[in-house]
Amino acid sequence: MRKYLSFFKMRLMAGLQYRAAALAGLSTQFVWGGMEILIYRAFWLEHPERFPMGMEALAAYVWLQQAFLTFFALWNWEWEIIDSVRTGSVAYELVRPTDLYGMWMARSLAVRLSRGLLRALPVILLGVLLPAPWGLRLRVSPAVFALFLLSTALMLVVVCAFSLFVYALTFHMTDTNGVTVLSVAAADLLGGAIVPLPFLPEGLRQIAELSPFGAMQNVPLRIFGGDIAGADIPAAMGLQVFWAAVLIAGGYALMRAGLRRTVIAGG
Amino acid sequence: MIEMRGICKTYRVRRREAGLGNAVKSLFSRTYTEIPALRDMTFTIPDGQIVGYIGPNGAGKSTTIKILSGILRPDSGDCTVNGLTPWADRKKHVARLGVVFGQRSQLWWDVPVMESFLLLKDIYRVPEGTFQGNLDRLTELLDLGDLLKTPARMLSLGQRMRCEIAAALLHGPEVLFLDEPTIGLDAVSKLKVRSFILEQNRLCGTTVLLTTHDMQDIDALCSRVLLIGKGRLLLDGDTALIRSTAGENLSTEESVADLYRRFGI
Numbered sequence: 001m002r003k004y005l006s007f008f009k010m011r012l013m014a015g016l017q018y019r020a021a022a023l024a025g026l027s028t029q030f031v032w033g034g035m036e037i038l039i040y041r042a043f044w045l046e047h048p049e050r051f052p053m054g055m056e057a058l059a060a061y062v063w064l065q066q067a068f069l070t071f072f073a074l075w076n077w078e079w080e081i082i083d084s085v086r087t088g089s090v091a092y093e094l095v096r097p098t099d100l101y102g103m104w105m106a107r108s109l110a111v112r113l114s115r116g117l118l119r120a121l122p123v124i125l126l127g128v129l130l131p132a133p134w135g136l137r138l139r140v141s142p143a144v145f146a147l148f149l150l151s152t153a154l155m156l157v158v159v160c161a162f163s164l165f166v167y168a169l170t171f172h173m174t175d176t177n178g179v180t181v182l183s184v185a186a187a188d189l190l191g192g193a194i195v196p197l198p199f200l201p202e203g204l205r206q207i208a209e210l211s212p213f214g215a216m217q218n219v220p221l222r223i224f225g226g227d228i229a230g231a232d233i234p235a236a237m238g239l240q241v242f243w244a245a246v247l248i249a250g251g252y253a254l255m256r257a258g259l260r261r262t263v264i265a266g267g
Numbered sequence: 268m269i270e271m272r273g274i275c276k277t278y279r280v281r282r283r284e285a286g287l288g289n290a291v292k293s294l295f296s297r298t299y300t301e302i303p304a305l306r307d308m309t310f311t312i313p314d315g316q317i318v319g320y321i322g323p324n325g326a327g328k329s330t331t332i333k334i335l336s337g338i339l340r341p342d343s344g345d346c347t348v349n350g351l352t353p354w355a356d357r358k359k360h361v362a363r364l365g366v367v368f369g370q371r372s373q374l375w376w377d378v379p380v381m382e383s384f385l386l387l388k389d390i391y392r393v394p395e396g397t398f399q400g401n402l403d404r405l406t407e408l409l410d411l412g413d414l415l416k417t418p419a420r421m422l423s424l425g426q427r428m429r430c431e432i433a434a435a436l437l438h439g440p441e442v443l444f445l446d447e448p449t450i451g452l453d454a455v456s457k458l459k460v461r462s463f464i465l466e467q468n469r470l471c472g473t474t475v476l477l478t479t480h481d482m483q484d485i486d487a488l489c490s491r492v493l494l495i496g497k498g499r500l501l502l503d504g505d506t507a508l509i510r511s512t513a514g515e516n517l518s519t520e521e522s523v524a525d526l527y528r529r530f531g532i
Contacts, residue, residue: 092338
């Protein structure tokens with residue numbers, strides 16, 4: 001375990017050195033968040049009674065989504081890992097006494113965390129400074145906040161396990177571009193990246209909520225805003241645990257099968 | 268002790284002629300060609316020997332190293348390195364193994380070399396005292412000094428190679444595989460690397476298997492040479508044997524070229 005922790009720590013520290021990328025991301029997230037709020041505001045002012053979420057819950061969703069974007073943005077693939085499988089240099093990771101799945105998991109978690117930690121605070125600050133109901137209200141009970149944190153951690157594991165599942169697929173295909181593009185599109189719609197899931201039509205919404213994508217940003221962001229509350233919280237988090245387990249088991253099996261038949265071509 | 272007995276490995280390669288017609292045809296029926304990389308490879312290397320493993324490109328050198336490192340599973344045959352079967356006991360086996368691939372980097376490219384070393388210490392579970400001892404010795408012999416604070420991507424090739432070799436030896440492996448360790452190095456770096464390998468072998472009794480195309484490496488380091496071609500072991504002996512098998516009065520380099528021609532490889 002210790003080696004994976006050390007690797008995680010090293011990747012986390014290394015990730016924190018990319019200041020320019022963080023600044024560029026930050027400005028995008030300010031503008032994007034502001035734009036979203038303006039659009040929802042227009043709809044809300046028109047028909048507040050037909051809104052499927054409270055405006056405050058929605059504002060919390062938007063600002064936290066922008067603050068922690070790198071935690072769950074599925075398009076943040078680790079191309080270095082995909083390339084290493086495609087070119088075969090992944091073999092050289094096998095000359096170390098480590099488990100490849102564990103190393104990749106540690107690395108994915110560290111990269112997402114380090115990117116998110118650099119960006120989160122300024123966005124949260126901006127959200128807090130905005131007036132109600134367009135800003136981020138931090139008045140949540142300690143219990144809800146604790147559940148939010150736990151659910152965020154689960155979401156990170158689900159997202160990384162999903163990424164690793166795709167990386168493991170690379171062992172079995174010449175090109176994973178199709179899979180990456182399709183899963184990003186699915187995650188954007190079914191994960192609540194484009195609009196929060198309550199805005200989806202009945203039927204599609206239920207499918208989305210049960211899908212692995214619904215176990216990502218959807219859960220913590222709605223818990224924080226109070227949109228998922230009471231008995232719905234354990235149900236939603238249970239689903240996160242379920243998908244984390246399924247994706248880890250599936251990815252692990254795919255990787256084992258891939259490594260067993262892998263032939264590393266060339267010197 | 269490294270033992271290989273009757274190791275065979277065949278690669279299946281998909282082949283087709285160029286052109287649209289053939290591309291369409293290959294959608295329906297694919298032709299595979301079997302390329303034997305190793306045929307009945309058998310040899311034994313006792314502890315503490317430095318062995319040169321030479322042969323032309325495509326002879327099967329890398330395949331052998333990959334099988335011995337536990338990365339690749341052969342089709343048939345037995346292989347043990349200090350009693351362990353590499354691909355079956357991979358984790359246990361590689362914990363006692365050091366590998367340097369001249370064409371690839373094992374260091375994490377965006378962090379200072381020392382951070383990679385500290386991580387390797389945890390990965391191989393090297394006790395603090397042993398680690399410090401090994402690190403001090405390697406730093407002095409390989410002249411690492413300030414390099415340890417530099418990110419790996421900022422190092423020159425020669426500097427990086429010295430760090431790679433140190434990285435492979437931090438956990439005090441019993442067996443060291445070097446795959447073209449001097450490729451692309453300048454004269455000074457080559458000499459440094461060579462004298463270090465000799466020193467390591469003399470002091471720690473490390474068994475070294477070295478693949479190279481540089482015959483000066485062989486002259487300087489190896490008491491024994493295995494010459495392979497087309498997946499077969501063709502010659503097993505010291506450099507004197509190589510020279511005496513080839514024509515008169517040739518350098519090792521010329522002798523080897525002569526042997527390649529003679530064996531038709």
